Structures are given as C-alpha cells and as structure tokens.
Amino acid sequence: MKNIFFSLISCFCCSGIIWSQELPENKELKTEPLFKNSLGEMKIKFDESGDKFLKFGISSQVWFRSIENNPGTAVNGVPQDNTTDAGLRRVRITMQSQLSKGYSVFFQFGINNQSFISGGGSGTGANGQGKKPAMFFMDAYNELAIIPKNDFYTNKENKYNLYLGAGLHSWNGVSRMTNASTTKLLTADLPVFNFPNIEVSDQFSRQFGIFVRGDLDRINYRFSVNKPFATDRKPAVGTTPVENNGSGKLAYSGYAMYQFLEKESMSTSFLPGTYLGTKSILNLGAGFYSNKEAMLSQPQEGVFKKHDQLNLGIDAFMEIPLGAKEKQMSLSVYSVYYYNDLGKNNLRVNGIMNPGTADPNFTGTVAAEGFGNAKYLVGTGNIWYTQTGFLVPNFSNKFKLQPFVAYHYKDLDGLNQVAHFYDIGANLFVFSQNAKIVAQYSSRPLFDQTTKRVFDRKGEFLLSFQVAL
Numbered sequence: 001m002k003n004i005f006f007s008l009i010s011c012f013c014c015s016g017i018i019w020s021q022e023l024p025e026n027k028e029l030k031t032e033p034l035f036k037n038s039l040g041e042m043k044i045k046f047d048e049s050g051d052k053f054l055k056f057g058i059s060s061q062v063w064f065r066s067i068e069n070n071p072g073t074a075v076n077g078v079p080q081d082n083t084t085d086a087g088l089r090r091v092r093i094t095m096q097s098q099l100s101k102g103y104s105v106f107f108q109f110g111i112n113n114q115s116f117i118s119g120g121g122s123g124t125g126a127n128g129q130g131k132k133p134a135m136f137f138m139d140a141y142n143e144l145a146i147i148p149k150n151d152f153y154t155n156k157e158n159k160y161n162l163y164l165g166a167g168l169h170s171w172n173g174v175s176r177m178t179n180a181s182t183t184k185l186l187t188a189d190l191p192v193f194n195f196p197n198i199e200v201s202d203q204f205s206r207q208f209g210i211f212v213r214g215d216l217d218r219i220n221y222r223f224s225v226n227k228p229f230a231t232d233r234k235p236a237v238g239t240t241p242v243e244n245n246g247s248g249k250l251a252y253s254g255y256a257m258y259q260f261l262e263k264e265s266m267s268t269s270f271l272p273g274t275y276l277g278t279k280s281i282l283n284l285g286a287g288f289y290s291n292k293e294a295m296l297s298q299p300q301e302g303v304f305k306k307h308d309q310l311n312l313g314i315d316a317f318m319e320i321p322l323g324a325k326e327k328q329m330s331l332s333v334y335s336v337y338y339y340n341d342l343g344k345n346n347l348r349v350n351g352i353m354n355p356g357t358a359d360p361n362f363t364g365t366v367a368a369e370g371f372g373n374a375k376y377l378v379g380t381g382n383i384w385y386t387q388t389g390f391l392v393p394n395f396s397n398k399f400k401l402q403p404f405v406a407y408h409y410k411d412l413d414g415l416n417q418v419a420h421f422y423d424i425g426a427n428l429f430v431f432s433q434n435a436k437i438v439a440q441y442s443s444r445p446l447f448d449q450t451t452k453r454v455f456d457r458k459g460e461f462l463l464s465f466q467v468a469l
Contacts, residue, residue, distance in 0.1 A: 042469060051101045057094035059183050059468035063087050067355070068458040070446060072362035073371040076117060079359045083372075087115030087130070087353050089189065089464070090182055092138070096268070101145065101152050106268065108139035112204060115353045138204050141167025147214070162214040168203065171211040171222045171269045173253025173287040175313035175336050177385075178205070179222070181270035183468035184433045186332055186389045187406050187423055188440035192350060193378040194385075196289060196311045196340060200243045201228035207251065213266065220266060223254035228291060235298045240414060241307045241343025244296035251294075255313075257285030274319060276400065276432060277330025277391050281319040288312050295343040307343035327393040328400070335386040342380045345414035350377035365455065367446040373460055375444045376419060381412035389427070400429040416452040419445050425462075438464040 046052035065085040069075070075083050092110035111133045113119045120131045143165035150157055165171070172178045177194035192198060195205040209226030228251050233242040260282040264271065275281065294309035315336035322329040342348075349369050356372020369375050389404035408421035425440030439462070446456040 046099075052099050053097070055096045057092070057096075057469060059090065059092045059094075060466070061089040061091075061182075062465045063089045063353070064463045066461045067373050068460065069356050070367045070369060070371050070374060070458060071364050071456070072359050072366045073356035074359035075355045075357075075372075077357075079362065080356075083355050085115060085353070085355055087113070087119070089113065089353070092182075094139075101148060103145070104143050106139055106141055106143065107137065109135055109137045111135055113353050115355060117355050118353060136203070137168060138206055139168060139170055141165050141169040141211075149215070159215065159217045162212060164210070164212055166210045168206050168208055169211055169224070169269070170206050171213055171224055172205065173222070173224070173255045173289045173313075174311050175255065175287055175315050175338070176257065176271050176283070176285055176317055176334070177315070177336055178287070178313070179255065179269050179271050181272050183466065184270075184272035184274065186273035186334070186387050186402075186404055186427075188425055188438040188462050188464045189352070191385055191406070191408055191421075192352065193338070193383055193408075193410075194336075196309075196338075196342075196378055197228070197243075198350075201231050201245060201251075201291070201294065203229060209251075213269075215263075215266075218259045218263070219256055220259060220264070221254070221256040222269070224252070226251045226253065228294070231294075233296070235296055235304075237298050237301050239297070240345045240347060241295035241297040242346075243294065245291065245294045246296070247293040247306065249292040249294070251289065251291035253287070253289040255285060255287030257283045257317075259283050272433075273334065273387070274332040274389055274391075274402070275330075276402070276429070277319070277321040277328055279319060280321060281317060283317045285316075286312075286314045295346065297343060308341070309343075310339075310341040312339045313337065323393070328391065329393050330391040332389040332391075332404075333387070336384070338383040338385075340378060340380055340383065342378075345380060347379040347412060347414040348377050349374050351375065366449060367456070368449040368452065369446060373444075373458075375421075376410065376412065376415065376447065379412040379414050381410070381414075383411075384409040387423075398430070400427075400432075402427040402429065414452070415447060417447070417454050419447075419454070421445070434468055436466050438462070438466070440464070 042056040044054045067083045067085055069080055090112050094108045096106050098104040114133045115130050117130050119133050143163055146164055147158055147162040149161045180190055207226035207228055209224045211224035213222040228245055231243040231245050233244050235242045261280045289311040291309045293306040295307035297305050313336055318333045320331050322331055351372050351374035354372040358371050385408050387406040389402050391402045403426040406423040410419040422443045423440055428437045442460045443457055445454045448455045
C-alpha cells in the first residue's frame with residue numbers, strides 16, 4: 001500500500017517524476033538505530049538516470065543566549081548587565097535544479113538574525129522591532145558545465161573539470177571558512193571575520209558576478225569577478241578609512257586547495273567544518289579578495305583619499321578517523337591565517353543579533369566597541385583562527401557527542417594590544433548534521449576608548465538547536 005500511495009502522489013505532482021528514495025518491496029519492519037549518518041535528501045528525479053532533478057533543502061538554527069553585556073548597555077531602554085536572549089540565527093530554503101547534464105540553477109532564500117528586539121521589517125514600531133523580517137535571496141545563480149566532472153556520454157570521471165556560473169553567488173575567495181557551510185559547522189557559529197565584507201559591500205557574504213570553479217586533479221579552485229554592492233559611508237576628518245566604493249571598481253577573488261587524501265564534493269560552494277569521521281581529509285589552501293578604491297578617508301577637511309582593499313588567507317583542514325571503525329571516533333582541525341588591508345588603522349565592530357544600545361545615564365567606563373555584545377570583528381592587520389573538535393567513541397545508538405574548542409588571535413593596527421577570543425562547547429548530534437544541539441561559551445576582550453588596550457572581558461553562553469535537510 002505504501003508503494004501505491006507514493007506512486008499516486010508522484011504521478012499527481014508530475015508525470016514521470018521519480019522520488020530519489022524508493023520504499024523497499026519487503027513490507028517487513030526493519031529495526032535500525034535512531035542515529036544515522038544522514039536523513040537523506042529531498043530530491044525529485046525527472047528521469048531514470050537522475051541527470052534531471054529538482055532538489056530542495058530547508059534549515060533552521062534557533063538560538064537561546066545569556067549575554068554579559070558591555071558596560072553602559074540598555075536593552076529596550078532598560079539598563080541591563082545581563083540579557084537573556086532568543087532568536088532565529090538562520091532560516092533557509094534552497095532549491096537546486098538540473099534539467100540537463102550541463103546546466104543547473106541554484107537558489108537560496110530566507111532570513112537571518114531575527115531576535116526578540118531586532119531583525120524585523122520596517123514599520124513595526126511600537127508593535128515590536130523584531131517582528132516580521134523580510135525574506136531575501138542569498139544565492140541566485142546559473143551554472144554551465146564546460147568540462148563536466150563526469151563525462152556526458154561515458155559517465156567516467158574527468159580529473160580536470162571546469163564550470164562557469166553567473167549571478168548572486170557565494171563562490172568566494174580568501175579561505176575555506178569564507179566558503180563555509182552554515183549547516184555543517186564544527187562550532188556553534190562562524191567567527192564572522194571570515195567574511196571581510198559582511199553586509200557592507202556584499203549581501204550576507206554574496207556579490208553579483210561571474211565565477212569559474214572546478215578541479216585540476218587534486219587541486220580544487222574557484223575564482224570570480226564581482227560587482228560589489230554600493231557603499232557610500234563618509235569618513236570624519238582624521239579618522240580611519242570607511243567603506244566607500246563610489247568609483248565602482250570590480251572586485252576579484254579566488255581560492256584553491258590541494259587535497260592530499262580524499263576529495264570533497266563540490267556540487268555547491270559550501271564546505272563543511274566537519275564530516276563526523278566519514279572522510280579522511282587533509283587540505284592546504286590559499287585565497288584572496290581585491291577591490292581597488294574600496295575605502296575612503298578624509299585626512300583634512302574637504303580632502304578625501306581613496307584606499308585599496310586586499311584580503312589574503314592561507315589555511316589547512318584535517319579530518320582523520322581514529323581507532324577502530326566501529327568506534328566512529330574522529331579528530332577535526334582547521335586553522336587559518338588572514339592578512340587584511342582596509343586602510344591605515346581601520347577597525348570594524350560587530351555584535352551578532354546585538355540586543356544592546358547605550359544607557360544615557362551610565363557614568364562608568366564605556367568600551368570602545370560599544371554596547372551589548374559588540375566586539376572588534378575585523379580591521380587592518382593579522383588574524384589567526386584555529387578550531388579543533390573530537391568525536392567521542394560511540395556511547396549510544398541515538399546520539400553522538402563532539403566537544404570542541406576555538407581560539408581567535410587578532411593583531412589589528414588600530415589597537416594597542418593583541419585581542420584573544422575563546423570558544424568552548426560541544427555538539428550533540430541526533431541525526432548527524434541534520435539535527436543537532438550545540439552548547440557554547442565564548443569569552444571576548446573589551447578595549448578602553450582612550451588607550452585601546454584591554455580593560456575587561458565579557459562572556460556569552462549560547463544554546464543552538466539546528467534542523468537541516
């Protein structure tokens with residue numbers, strides 16, 4: 001009956017559509033552990049070979065936080081040292097369609113960063129600033145297989161393949177983490193400085209452009225020419241450069257990595273932070289992003305000076321299964337070094353879903369970063385980031401546990417002291433990366449406005465619930 005039911009639905013939806021996962025002929029119930037490597041995929045095939053298909057994806061990351069606010073913070077107009085927070089970090093829907101072996105389309109849309117107080121659409125006013133956020137496209141591009149990964153006629157693998165695409169895309173340069181999969185992270189969230197233009201001259205790390213990507217045997221590459229989103233910030237006299245690309249120059253980016261062990265799948269631009277020991281990976285990579293006259297300063301009243309933007313990255317990613325196969329242990333390590341040139345002493349502050357604003361009655365020392373959970377994110381200088389996770393041996397047929405730690409080292413020209421950031425936590429997997437709970441504690445330094453040296457530290461506890469198909 002089950003097969004008949006699904007066949008009727010398939011015929012009703014579209015004549016000739018074949019679901020990617022068929023039910024077994026044997027009606028006998030089969031017992032299996034709750035924990036699986038994957039819940040599968042939502043994929044509709046339009047032919048027996050699977051060359052024509054339509055694939056969907058949905059994901060949601062729900063956050064609950066306890067935040068130690070920066071000094072002098074008010075939340076919804078009320079002074080608060082600590083804030084309990086809730087929100088949607090990411091809600092996404094993806095669609096990938098291939099109507100021939102050589103041509104495909106990819107879309108991703110959704111919302112980001114909706115909390116109880118921020119992220120809402122315009123006009124909500126006193127009814128709640130966090131309500132009814134607008135949906136938007138994060139990815140919308142077409143792609144043509146110039147030299148396909150698998151030959152059109154023989155289906156044999158081409159070690160040297162080439163794809164050409166265009167649109168609003170996330171085939172980024174600089175580093176692996178600049179191309180990170182947000183549903184397969186090792187830590188609870190990305191450090192965000194991996195996206196040097198985030199929500200300034202890009203749209204949530206995407207820009208309009210043309211890209212090429214593919215493989216040269218064990219070298220995987222991606223390069224793009226993009227038109228950055230327009231920025232027009234005006235710098236104050238004698239301050240650091242700000243984002244202003246009024247001259248409208250094109251941006252160039254690229255990233256390439258050498259894969260020493262197993263090769264990774266590249267059907268989309270997103271690279272996992274962990275494979276949960278299902279692969280043996282050792283990759284070394286390097287990348288860049290360059291945009292002429294992207295920054296603007298005002299050294300003297302009425303005198304403006306343009307500055308070029310350059311971001312460089314070099315990184316290494318390793319995932320190694322450990323011990324007996326049935327134990328399903330693994331070690332994941334990622335380390336990246338960034339050099340950023342955004343003009344002399346440039347600094348950028350950011351607080352993810354920041355609930356805080358200034359308390360006008362506060363008389364103590366205020367951090368240079370500002371209020372809420374704001375911190376120095378990126379700027380001209382050097383950043384080193386390392387994360388490590390260990391998938392513990394099997395202890396249950398329902399769950400897997402992966403403790404992790406991460407360290408951020410920021411030596412920024414605009415500060416007079418190196419900044420050290422720390423994250424520690426654990427992933428509890430129910431259905432591999434499809435369903436997991438993450439607990440993480442993060443510690444951040446705070447800088448004095450005058451001395452630009454650390455005078456305090458604050459912490460943030462995060463509990464994240466993720467579903468991703």
